[in-house]
Amino acid sequence: MIISGYTINFISYAVPLLLITGFVLIRLDAGGNRKQGNKTEYKLSLVLGWTNVALGIFMYLLRNLLH
Structure with a gap:
C-alpha cells in the first residue's frame, strides 16, 4: 500500500514477531505446562x-x- 509516496510494509514487523512469539510459546509456555502436568x-x-x-x-x- 502506498500512501503519499511512502510504502507501508507490515511484513517487516510481522515476521520477527511471529518467530519470537513462536519460540517463546515453545520454550517457556510449553515447558511450564509440561512441568505442571497440563x-x-x-x-x-x-x-x-x-x-x-x-x-x-x-x-x-x-x-x-517477491522482491
Missing part, C-alpha cells in the same frame, strides 16, 4: 508455537521471493 495446554502451546514459527518462515520466504 497436557492440553502443553499440546496447544506447541501447536500455536509451531504455527507462529511456520507462518513467520513462510512470510519471510514469500517476501524474499
Whole structure:
C-alpha cells in the first residue's frame, strides 16, 4: 500500500514477531505446562508455537521471493 509516496510494509514487523512469539510459546509456555502436568495446554502451546514459527518462515520466504 502506498500512501503519499511512502510504502507501508507490515511484513517487516510481522515476521520477527511471529518467530519470537513462536519460540517463546515453545520454550517457556510449553515447558511450564509440561512441568505442571497440563497436557492440553502443553499440546496447544506447541501447536500455536509451531504455527507462529511456520507462518513467520513462510512470510519471510514469500517476501524474499517477491522482491
